[in-house]
Amino acid sequence: MSPSVIRQQTAVVLHGARDLRVEQRNIWTPQQDHIQVDVKATGLCGSDLHYYLHGRNGDFALQAPLVLGHEAAGVVTAIGPGAAKAGFRLGQRVAIEAGIKCGSCSYCAKGRYNLCKNMRFASSAKTFPHLDGTLQERMNHPASCIHPLPDNVSFEQAALAEPLSVLIHASRRAGISPSSAPAPAAYQPPESIVVLGAGAIGLLACALARTYGVKRVYAIDINRARLDFALANGFADRVHCLPPPSQTDKPKTVDEQLRRAKELADAALKDFGLLEDGGAEVVYECTGAEPCIQQSIFLATTGAKVLLIGMGTRHTVLPLSNAATREVDVLGSFRYADTYPEALDLLARDGFVRTHIAALVSHRFRLEDCKKAFELLARGRDDKGQMVLKAKKHCNSP
Known part of the structure; x- marks a missing residue:
């Protein structure tokens, strides 16, 4: 018919x-x-x-x-x-x-x-x-x-199952998820994670990392208000505000770009107390901005994982030799697969996730x-x- x-x-x-x-x-x-x-x-x-x-x-x-x-x-x-x-x-x-x-x-x-x-x-x-x-x-x-939908999940919360799914998929790729371990008893969460970008996706990354047992969660952004929100609402343990981009002091060569990225990453790691450790065990890049993608590799410690979640920059210069010699895995993460059941289950049973997701909705139309x-x-x-x-x-x- x-x-x-x-x-x-x-x-x-x-x-x-x-x-x-x-x-x-x-x-x-x-x-x-x-x-x-x-x-x-x-x-x-x-x-x-x-x-x-x-x-x-x-x-x-x-x-x-x-x-x-x-x-x-x-x-x-x-x-x-x-x-x-x-x-x-x-x-x-x-x-x-x-x-x-x-x-x-x-x-x-x-x-x-x-x-x-x-x-x-x-x-x-x-x-x-x-x-x-x-x-x-x-x-x-x-x-x-x-x-x-589970009975205790509202329409508004359920709509956020989609961006939550993006982070569940990325977390599986990074091994920050009990479901990505060979057996539940084998799951050991990383000690530290750095999230670049404190928008909705970055904040969800922080919330999910806490739910999965990551001990220290750090956030970086250029927007001080977003970082204050992340800190005040328990998304992150510590935050670092990047300096605003300068048009007069913009790096002119690739070497200058990467040198600047390393300096900014080291300043953040020093702020977080991670400089002696060489960086975080997992880095989530949620901005899609080239300078932040470059910093993500320098924020990762030796043997760590970098998850590229943000989209926006079509072509990016990366310090790949630095990543290769330290065995830093740079992983793409695109959308999600078979994550909705887990996302809706988390919303139904995890008060931390549900409460913090509700805090993200600032305006309604x-x-x-x-x-x-x-x-x-x-x-x-x-x-x-x-x-x-x-x-x-x-x-x-x-």
């Missing part, structure tokens, strides 16, 4: 850099093995902001109008043919996993579907035609990508006011001077 139009609905559509329009679009009945979800909460993340400001995110450039948003939760409003066997029911509260894997490639077969070459990801311009995201009233999505939300994120502070960490589409329901 062919899909039919149910009604018109409101969607927020990006047509180009800073060209965000509120439009009326058709909502169709869900097709085979799909479920329709009334989206109750959607978080705006750094990739959404990159698309809004520049019409692209790294290598992925907008080729057609696109609905942004991929951190979402809502209520099941319709169940397509074949999807009933998945056990969902009308009115059920669910989280939406944005990526749709092909299920037939070698990466999907190995359980690394985040690397699937044919994956379609809601709100990403990586593939064309683009797959619309969650900044719309309702959306149809495969039942395999829908996850039931109606769907029609998303342009204001993006402009606010770009500024970093609201009209009252309050810091902006995480903006969300407004949610009236618990």
Whole structure:
């Protein structure tokens, strides 16, 4: 049976850099093995902001109008043919996993579907035609990508299962997770971790590291207010504020860039009391900025791991000889795979994670006011001077 139009609905559509329009679009009945979800909460993340400001995110450039948003939760409003066997029911509260894997490639077969070459990801311009995201009233999505919510997890908290999944995946790559050890008894958390970037992703990295038993958590940023927030709310044990970038004293050669990165890293390590140790056992780079990526290697001790989580800089000069001779593993970390069950379980049972995630949501907006939300994120502070960490589409329901 062919899909039919149910009604018109409101969607927020990006047509180009800073060209965000509120439009009326058709909502169709869900097709085979799909479920329709009334989206109750959607978080705006750094990739959404990159698309809004520049019409692209790294290598992925907008080729057609696109609905942004991929951190979402809502209520099941319709169940397509074949999807009933998945056990969902009308009115059920669910989280939406944005990526749709092909299920037939070698990466999907190995359980690394985040690397699937044919994956379609809601709100990403990586593939064309683009797959619309969650900044719309309702959306149809495969039942395999829908996850039931525990009773004590709100829509707003569940929407943050997506960025939490990014950090769960990175933590597995770094070995900072009981699930990444050969056996639960074999898991030994690292003594120290340094997180570059104290935005929402960086703060989640700090929170998750604490949950996984890391003894000393340190955060670095250029924004003093964010660092004060991280310290005051227990995300980090100590923080270090980088000096603002100077246009007059900008390094002109590669050697100067790397020398400057080493100096800044050493200053942070001295501040943290890690200089004699040679650095931290794990470093999470959550900014995507070239100077911070360079610093991440110098912040790592011999034999440590550096996780590249932030995106933004397309081409980066790295001190690879320094990393190679000290056996510092530089690991990419892209999205996530099979993390939603763990993310939702953490939100349901771990009070520290749930409480600290709630603290990240600083501003809430109606769907029609998303342009204001993006402009606010770009500024970093609201009209009252309050810091902006995480903006969300407004949610009236618990």
